[in-house]
Structures are given as C-alpha cells and as structure tokens.
Amino acid sequence: MEAYSVFKDLAIIIIVAKFFGLLARKCKAPQVVGEIIAGLLIGPCIFGWVTQTTFLTEMAEIGVILLMFSAGLETDLKELIKTGPIALLIACAGVLIPLVCGGALYMAFYGVSPWGSEEFYKAVFMGTILTATSVSITVECLKEMGKLKGHVGTTILSAAIIDDVIGIVVLTFVIGFKNPDSNPMKVVISTILFFIFAIVVGFISYHIFQIIDERYTHTRRIPITGFAFCLAMAYVAERYFGIADITGAYVAGIILCSVKDADYIARKMDVNSYMLFGPIFFASIGLKTSIDHVTKDLLLFSVAFVIVGLLGKIIGCGLMAKLCRFNGNDSLKIGIGMMTRGEVALIVAQKGLSVGLLSPVYFTSVILLIIVSSVLTPIGLKILYGKSEQELISIDPYQG
Amino acid sequence: MEAYSVFKDLAIIIIVAKFFGLLARKCKAPQVVGEIIAGLLIGPCIFGWVTQTTFLTEMAEIGVILLMFSAGLETDLKELIKTGPIALLIACAGVLIPLVCGGALYMAFYGVSPWGSEEFYKAVFMGTILTATSVSITVECLKEMGKLKGHVGTTILSAAIIDDVIGIVVLTFVIGFKNPDSNPMKVVISTILFFIFAIVVGFISYHIFQIIDERYTHTRRIPITGFAFCLAMAYVAERYFGIADITGAYVAGIILCSVKDADYIARKMDVNSYMLFGPIFFASIGLKTSIDHVTKDLLLFSVAFVIVGLLGKIIGCGLMAKLCRFNGNDSLKIGIGMMTRGEVALIVAQKGLSVGLLSPVYFTSVILLIIVSSVLTPIGLKILYGKSEQELISIDPYQG
Numbered sequence: 048m049e050a051y052s053v054f055k056d057l058a059i060i061i062i063v064a065k066f067f068g069l070l071a072r073k074c075k076a077p078q079v080v081g082e083i084i085a086g087l088l089i090g091p092c093i094f095g096w097v098t099q100t101t102f103l104t105e106m107a108e109i110g111v112i113l114l115m116f117s118a119g120l121e122t123d124l125k126e127l128i129k130t131g132p133i134a135l136l137i138a139c140a141g142v143l144i145p146l147v148c149g150g151a152l153y154m155a156f157y158g159v160s161p162w163g164s165e166e167f168y169k170a171v172f173m174g175t176i177l178t179a180t181s182v183s184i185t186v187e188c189l190k191e192m193g194k195l196k197g198h199v200g201t202t203i204l205s206a207a208i209i210d211d212v213i214g215i216v217v218l219t220f221v222i223g224f225k226n227p228d229s230n231p232m233k234v235v236i237s238t239i240l241f242f243i244f245a246i247v248v249g250f251i252s253y254h255i256f257q258i259i260d261e262r263y264t265h266t267r268r269i270p271i272t273g274f275a276f277c278l279a280m281a282y283v284a285e286r287y288f289g290i291a292d293i294t295g296a297y298v299a300g301i302i303l304c305s306v307k308d309a310d311y312i313a314r315k316m317d318v319n320s321y322m323l324f325g326p327i328f329f330a331s332i333g334l335k336t337s338i339d340h341v342t343k344d345l346l347l348f349s350v351a352f353v354i355v356g357l358l359g360k361i362i363g364c365g366l367m368a369k370l371c372r373f374n375g376n377d378s379l380k381i382g383i384g385m386m387t388r389g390e391v392a393l394i395v396a397q398k399g400l401s402v403g404l405l406s407p408v409y410f411t412s413v414i415l416l417i418i419v420s421s422v423l424t425p426i427g428l429k430i431l432y433g434k435s436e437q438e439l440i441s442i443d444p445y446q447g
Numbered sequence: 448m449e450a451y452s453v454f455k456d457l458a459i460i461i462i463v464a465k466f467f468g469l470l471a472r473k474c475k476a477p478q479v480v481g482e483i484i485a486g487l488l489i490g491p492c493i494f495g496w497v498t499q500t501t502f503l504t505e506m507a508e509i510g511v512i513l514l515m516f517s518a519g520l521e522t523d524l525k526e527l528i529k530t531g532p533i534a535l536l537i538a539c540a541g542v543l544i545p546l547v548c549g550g551a552l553y554m555a556f557y558g559v560s561p562w563g564s565e566e567f568y569k570a571v572f573m574g575t576i577l578t579a580t581s582v583s584i585t586v587e588c589l590k591e592m593g594k595l596k597g598h599v600g601t602t603i604l605s606a607a608i609i610d611d612v613i614g615i616v617v618l619t620f621v622i623g624f625k626n627p628d629s630n631p632m633k634v635v636i637s638t639i640l641f642f643i644f645a646i647v648v649g650f651i652s653y654h655i656f657q658i659i660d661e662r663y664t665h666t667r668r669i670p671i672t673g674f675a676f677c678l679a680m681a682y683v684a685e686r687y688f689g690i691a692d693i694t695g696a697y698v699a700g701i702i703l704c705s706v707k708d709a710d711y712i713a714r715k716m717d718v719n720s721y722m723l724f725g726p727i728f729f730a731s732i733g734l735k736t737s738i739d740h741v742t743k744d745l746l747l748f749s750v751a752f753v754i755v756g757l758l759g760k761i762i763g764c765g766l767m768a769k770l771c772r773f774n775g776n777d778s779l780k781i782g783i784g785m786m787t788r789g790e791v792a793l794i795v796a797q798k799g800l801s802v803g804l805l806s807p808v809y810f811t812s813v814i815l816l817i818i819v820s821s822v823l824t825p826i827g828l829k830i831l832y833g834k835s836e837q838e839l840i841s842i843d844p845y846q847g
Contacts, residue, residue: 050508051685051692057509058678065671102505108450109457267721271465274722278458285451292451318718321667322674 056097057323063089064326079187079329080422086333087418099334103327110328111183112296113320116277118186118195118204119300120313126201127301133371134205137364141206141385142178142213144363148355149174156348168225172404175221176396176413177356179214181389182207183293187325188425189384192432199377203384206364211294211391212238218395219289222402234289241288245280249302252276256306269308270315276303291391332389332417341411349412356416357423360386376431383427387420388413456497457723463489464726479587479729483821486733499734503727510728511583512696513720516677518586518595518604519700520713526601527701533771534605537764541606541785542578542613544763548755549574556748568625572804575621576796576813577756579614581789582607583693587725588825589784592832599777603784606764611694611791612638618795619689622802634689641688645680649702652676656706669708670715676703691791732789732817741811749812756816757823760786776831783827787820788813 064082071081089096097103153170160166185203189195195204219234256276260269277299284295303309365382373381396413399405464485471481489496497503553570560566585603589595595604619634660669677699684695703709765782773781796813799805 050505051682053505053508054512054678054682054692055686058675058682061671061678062675065668065675069668102502105450105453105502108453112454268465268469271461271722275458275462275465278454278461282451282454282458286455292454315718315722318715319722322671322715322719 053100053102056100056103057327059089059096060085060103060330061323061326064330068326078191079184080425082326082329083333083418083421085326086330088333089330090334092333097330097334099331103331103334106324107328107331108292110320110324111293112277112281113316113324114183114186114328115293115296116274116300117313117316117320118182118190119297119302120304120309120316121190121195122204122301122304123196123201124301124304126196126198127205130198130202130205133368134202135209136371137202137206137367137381137385138209138213140367141180141210141360141364142217145177145356145359146171146174146217148359149177149352152351152355156351168221169404171221172399173352173409175214175218176392176399176405177359177388177416178210178217179388179391179395180207180210180360180385181387181391181417182384183328183389184387184421185384185424185428187329188428192429194432199373199380199384202368202373203381206381206385208294208297210385211291214391214395215289215291218398221404222398225402225404237288238290241284241290244283244288245298245302248280249298253302253306256303260306260308264308265311270312273303273312274316291394293391332421335393335414345408345411349415352412353416353419356388357386357420376434380428380431383424383431387424388417389421392417453500453502456500456503457727459489459496460485460503460730461723461726464730468726478591479584480822480825482726482729483733483818485726486730487818488733489730490734492733497730497734499731503731503734506724507728507731508692510720510724510731511693512677512681513716513724514583514586514728515693515696516674516700517713517716517720518582518590519697519702520704520709520716521590521595522604522701522704523596523601524701524704526596526598527605530598530602530605533768534602535609536771537602537606537767537781537785538609538613540767541580541610541760541764542617545577545756545759546571546574546617548759549577549752552751552755556751568621569804571621572799573752573809575614575618576792576799576805577759577788577816578610578617579788579791579795580607580610580760580785581787581791581817582784583728583789584787584821585784585824585828587729588828592829594832599773599780599784602768602773603781606781606785608694608697610785611691614791614795615689615691618798621804622798625802625804637688638690641684641690644683644688645698645702648680649698653702653706656703660706660708664708665711670712673703673712674716691794693791732821735793735814745808745811749815752812753816753819756788757786757820776834780828780831783824783831787824788817789821792817 064085067081067085067088068078069081071084072078088094091098150170150173153173154160157166157170160170182204185207186195189197189200189203194200216234216238256269256273259272263269277296280299280302281292281295284290284298285292303312306312361379361382363382364385365378368378368381369375392413393410396405396410400407400410464482467481467485467488468478469481471484472478488494491498550570550573553573554560557566557570560570582604585607586595589600589603594600616634616638656669656672659672663669677696680699680702681692681695684690684698685692703712706712761779761782763782764785765778768778768781769775792813793810796805796810800807800810
C-alpha cells in the first residue's frame with residue numbers, strides 16, 4: 048500500500064464523522080453517537096469506503112490514550128479522593144452482577160455445566176467480557192455537557208477505572224484456573240506494584256513539572272513533555288505491569304492535574320483529539336463491525352447478551368449508588384454512565400479466543416453490545432441531565 | 448507487534464526531539480537541526496532505541512502534508528503571482544545545473560558512456576536525483592524566523608514547488624526513454640490537467656469555505672474541514688494525476704490562504720504539527736540512516752555527490768536570482784534555501800531502484816545529501832538573515 052492512500056481514509060473519516068457529529072447535535076444527541084454511526088456507514092457494513100487497517104487501529108489507540116489523559120488532567124483530585132471509597136463499592140457491584148448474569152445467560156442458552164468443567168469456564172468467561180466498563184464514551188459525553196468535574200462525573204470515572212482493574216484481575220483469574228501457565232497471584236502483585244510505581248514516579252514527575260511550569264508557563268514544552276509523559280506511562284503500565292495502557296494514561300493525567308498549566312496542556316491535547324484522533328477512534332468502533340456469518344440463534348443470543356450487559360451494569364452500579372445515598376436520578380446516571388463497553392471488552396474477547404475460551408462467532412455479540420451501549424449511554428445521560436437541570440443545556444458555539 | 452509498543456517510540460521521539468530542538472536553539476541553530484540530530488541519535492546509527500516502522504513512516508508522511516498545507520495557508524497570494532515568472536526561471540536553472548553536474552559526476556567516477564547506452568541513463572538518473580528541492584526544512588526554518596511571507600521566502604517556496612513539478616517530469620522522461628511502458632507525453636498532460644483541476648476545484652471550494660467561514664467563524668468545523676480538504680487534495684494529486692502528494696497539500700493551502708479564518712486554520716494545524724507530526728517527520732530523516740555496507744569508494748563518491756548537489760543548487764538558483772536582479776545576499780539565500788533535499792529525493796531514488804537505473808548502495812549517498820543539506824541550510828539561512836538584518840533575531844518566548 049502506498050503511503051498516500053492513508054490520506055483518503057483520513058479525509059473520509061474526518062469529514063463524515065464531523066458531518067454526522069453535527070447532525071447528531073442538531074438532533075440533541077451527543078456528537079460521539081454521530082461519529083460512531085459515521086464509522087458504521089463508511090465501514091464494511093454499508094458503503095465500504097474505509098476498511099480497518101493497522102494504521103487506523105494504532106491511530107485509534109492513540110485517540111483513546113489522548114482521551115483518557117485529558118480526562119485525568121481534568122480530574123478534581125480532592126473530589127476523587129472524596130468519592131474513592133464509594134466508587135470502589137460501585138465498581139465491585141458493577142463487576143459482580145454482570146459477571147454472574149453473563150455466566151447464567153450462557154448456561155440458559157447452552158445448558159448448565161458442572162463446576163470446573165470446560166463449558167463452565169466458557170460461561171464464566173462470557174460473564175468476564177461484561178465486566179470492564181469502557182468509560183471513554185461517557186467521558187466524551189460528560190465533557191460535551193460540561194459535567195465531567197461534577198460529583199456524579201467523578202464517581203463514574205473513578206468507578207470505571209477501579210472496575211477496569213478488577214475486570215483485568217478477574218480475567219487473569221479465569222484464565223489462570225483454565226491454564227496453569229498464568230498466575231493470578233502474580234497479577235494481583237503487579238497491580239499493587241503498578242500503583243506503588245505510579246505514586247513514586249508521580250511524586251517526582253509532579254515536582255519536576257511544577258518547576259518547568261513556573262519557569263516556562265504557557266510554552267510549547269509544557270504540553271509536549273506532558274504528552275510524552277502520558278505515552279510513557281501508558282507504555283510502562285501495559286508492558287511492565289500488564290495493566291491496560293488506558294489506565295496508565297489516565298494516571299498520568301491525574302499526576303499532572305494539579306500542575307498550574309494543567310488546563311493549558313488539556314487544551315492543546317484537545318486540539319489533537321478533535322482534529323484527528325477522536326474522530327478516528329469513534330469511527331473505528333463502527334468500522335470494526337461486519338455482519339457476515341450471523342445466524343438466527345446467534346442473533347437471539349446477542350440480543351439477550353446486550354440486554355444482560357446493559358441491565359447488569361445499571362442494576363449493579365445503580366443500586367449500589369442508591370445504597371450509598373445518591374438520589375434516584377443520580378443513581379440512574381451512574382448506572383447508565385457505567386454501562387458503556389468498548390475496546391477493553393474486545394481485548395478481553397480476543398484474549399478468550401487465544402486461550403480457547405471463546406468462539407470467534409461471539410465477537411458479533413460483543414460488537415453489538417459496544418455499539419448499542421455507545422449509542423444509548425450518551426442519549427440516556429443527556430436526557431437525565433436535561434431532566435435534573437429542568438432546562439435545556441446551553442450549547443457553546445465554539446464547540447462545533 | 449502490540450499496539451502499545453507504538454507509544455514507546457512516540458514518547459522517545461517527542462521528548463528527545465524537543466530536547467535537542469531546544470538545545471539547537473540555545474546554540475543559535477534552528478530547532479529542526481536538533482530534531483534531525485535527535486533522529487540520528489535514537490535511530491539504528493547510534494543508540495537504536497527506535498527503528499523506522501510502517502506506522503512512523505505514515506505519521507511522518509502526515510507530518511510533511513501538514514507542513515506543506517501550513518506553508519500554503521501562510522502564502523501571500525499576491526506576492527506569489529508577483530514572484531511567479533522569476534520563480535519559474537530560478538526553478539529551471541535549479542533543475543538544469545544539478546542534472547548536468549550529477550550526470551557528469553557519475554561519468555567522472557565510472558567512465559564516459561555513449562549517448563543512449565544503459566550506463567548513460569544511469570548517469571542521467573544520478574543527476575535526476577539531484578533535481579527535486581525538498582523545501583519543508585527551509586519552510587520550517589523561515590517560519591521560525593518569521594521570514595516565510597517575505598519576498599525571498601515566497602520566491603524560494605514558489606521556485607521549489609515549480610522545481611518539484613519539473614523534477615517529476617524529468618524523472619518520467621528519463622524512465623520513459625529507458626522503459627517504453629512509461630509515456631512522458633502523458634505525464635506532461637496529467638500535470639497540466641492537475642493544475643486545471645486545482646483551479647476549478649479551488650474556485651468552488653474557496654467560495655464554499657467563505658460561506659461556512661462567514662456563518663461559523665472560529666468554530667472547530669473550519670480547521671477540521673480544511674484539514675480534510677488538504678488530505679483529499681494530497682490524495683487526488685498523487686493518485687489520479689501522479690503529482691507528489693505534498694504539491695497537492697500545498698495547493699490546498701494556497702486555495703484557502705485568502706479565506707478569512709486562514710490564520711485560525713493554520714494555528715490549529717500548527718498544534719498538531721509541533722506536538723507530534725513535526726518531530727516525527729524530522730526525526731525520521733535521522734532514523735532512516737544506516738551506516739552498514741559503506742566502502743571507501745562509495746564514501747568518496749558520496750562526498751563528491753553531496754558537494755555537487757549543494758553547489759549545483761546554490762550556483763544554479765543563486766546565479767539565476769542574481770540575473771533576476773536580487774542583491775548578492777538575497778541570491779545566496781535563495782541558492783541555499785533551494786539546496787535542501789528530502790523525501791522527494793528518496794522517492795526518486797526508490798523509483799530508480801525499481802526500474803533498474805540505480806543500485807541500492809547509492810541510497811547512502813542520497814541520505815548523506817539529505818542530512819548534510821538539512822543541517823547546513825538552516826544554519827546558512829540563519830547566518831544570512833542575521834547579517835542582512837544587522838541584529839540578532841528576537842526569539843518569541845511562546846515558541847518554545
């Protein structure tokens with residue numbers, strides 16, 4: 048492939064995603080919904096103008112990293128510490144309920160299997176796919192509405208991060224029981240080690256950044272160094288600790304969120320994000336979808352899988368939020384904010400495929416869940432926030 | 448390769464390039480010199496921390512496109528029309544002299560061959576590699592000094608664009624004579640067709656942009672649509688007319704340079720450029736270099752090739768500029784500004800390899816020419832501009 052053929056893909060993605068993003072906003076839906084639909088339209092499902100290439104996959108990966116870094120930068124650290132214990136409880140419920148329900152669904156379709164059998168682990172694995180929340184769409188959506196820093200927004204974000212970590216630990220446990228090569232204990236230890244590492248590196252980096260920032264406020268070197276730091280943390284997390292790269296990027300953002308120029312860094316990151324990487328990431332969800340090899344049975348299972356996936360999070364997280372004394376509307380917001388699935392679900396599914404716990408046909412179910420949750424979450428959040436404010440959300444003309 | 452390993456490469460490139468860029472500026476050299484040296488250091492030549500991957504090549508390609516689009520956007524159209532005829536003369540001289548000298552150099556080393564023989568075309572091809580100016584480094588350097596819009600800057604830019612077109616026509620002629628499959632006449636026609644296409648599309652797009660711009664001044668959709676337009680033009684130029692993609696991007700910039708928000712688009716492009724794509728492009732020049740298989744003979748030839756390459760442009764363009772009534776200092780600036788070679792020389796060399804007119808060992812010579820010219824041009828320009836202003840160039844603190 049010639050290098051210039053990349054330009055065609057990028058031009059199509061950028062222009063179609065922007066067009067549908069604006070169209071979605073006209074229909075009072077968030078822009079991301081439009082961007083995902085744009086991906087579906089230009090992808091192999093419908094027009095086939097763009098196919099998922101390695102280059103686009105890597106660009107989308109950078110897009111997620113930028114999104115999570117930005118989210119970290121905009122975190123209110125005091126609020127995070129305040130919401131921490133509650134977020135932990137919500138995350139635990141949000142992992143447990145979908146895990147159990149997903150396993151039960153598999154057994155309901157394919158028969159109950161005895162504890163410890165091959166089929167039993169396949170059922171548990173189906174539940175595991177449902178555990179990890181992919182918060183990037185919720186983040187983008189809360190950002191658009193200016194609600195990321197609020198109490199509910201911070202709770203969702205913290206819970207999603209904790210939930211990712213628990214999800215990965217669960218995954219390693221399931222694989223560990225099936226395959227003696229993997230060591231669940233090692234995973235728990237490396238997770239703890241990563242957070243110790245993050246605290247030490249974070250403490251040092253924060254002070255170095257403070258010094259550079261004092262001397263060279265608002266110069267290009269601040270966001271450039273910040274971006275390099277984010278990439279390095281994402282890499283180190285995944286490579287040396289087996290923690291998802293997005294968690295590393297988010298932690299990098301949290302480390303820098305109290306630096307004086309945090310807003311300046313976030314603004315520069317946002318330009319990169321909305322010009323190129325953001326549209327590519329959201330469109331690529333649509334691009335991944337293919338509707339070949341879909342049987343009636345699979346379709347039925349997929350629909351049930353999506354319903355269980357969505358309700359599992361709404362009930363698990365929402366009920367726990369209610370128990371933690373959030374009001375009804377806010378509890379629902381948290382439940383709906385946590386129900387999005389994304390690249391992490393796909394990564395888990397990929398892992399299951401490679402160890403023989405998942406048949407490739409179930410990728411269709413996972414992708415369906417990602418699309419449905421990605422479309423419903425922003426719409427749901429927008430309706431709930433609209434309701435709780437009793438007024439239309441004013442739209443900043445500079446955002447479009 | 449896992450997706451996250453890309454992050455390591457990017458983090459290293461961004462941080463080392465920025466560090467050496469700042470160091471270069473401390474030594475009163477332009478930042479790009481530092482960035483190219485950074486590429487050499489982290490590349491396979493010295494530390495080997497980063498190797499050139501397909502992903503990085505494609506990112507670097509986007510970097511060049513952004514650079515040329517930016518240059519187009521900052522073009523003073525009136526100035527370009529005024530300098531057009533002179534630029535054409537300078538470009539012609541800048542193609543002819545290096546072409547003849549390059550051929551003569553090959554014959555001086557490997558013996559004179561009769562007109563029309565295989566060896567004769569190899570000699571002509573060596574000259575052809577020397578024809579195409581790669582103006583991106585000069586552009587970046589003039590931009591840093593705030594001299595891009597001046598009379599000399601515009602002349603260099605226009606001449607380099609014309610020179611690229613002539614260089615590609617010469618290349619097609621040489622290959623055409625060697626290989627009956629290629630049709631030189633077709634190339635001339637498609638070049639003319641491209642410019643007719645650009646004028647028609649440009650006229651329509653300009654008016655559409657004017658309307659959008661009036662309605663939605665300073666909104667995100669302006670730079671996003673502009674960027675998509677640039678990518679589309681780059682793709683169409685290369686894919687349908689066989690014109691270099693960078694020429695397409697430059698033309699896209701020129702089309703939009705009189706739109707009210709041209710500055711706003713350029714500013715947003717610059718953020719993308721300096722945060723990520725710029726450093727990748729300049730560092731990748733260093734990354735490409737490998738010092739294996741270098742014999743003493745080849746080294747001698749390479750040194751002579753570099754000297755002929757540099758002097759050919761300085762004499763060709765500089766003398767013609769002098770004949771066109773530029774003063775001595777400005778003529779030298781034009782000669783030095785035109786002597787940079789870059790990706791186009793490599794593309795030409797690649798083409799020669801594929802049709803059997805160039806042995807792969809000469810890639811070393813081409814890369815040496817690119818590096819030496821990339822380092823010397825900015826230094827030369829900075830000295831000459833410093834001289835002509837009789838004062839130190841003030842450095843904008845917000846640029847670092």
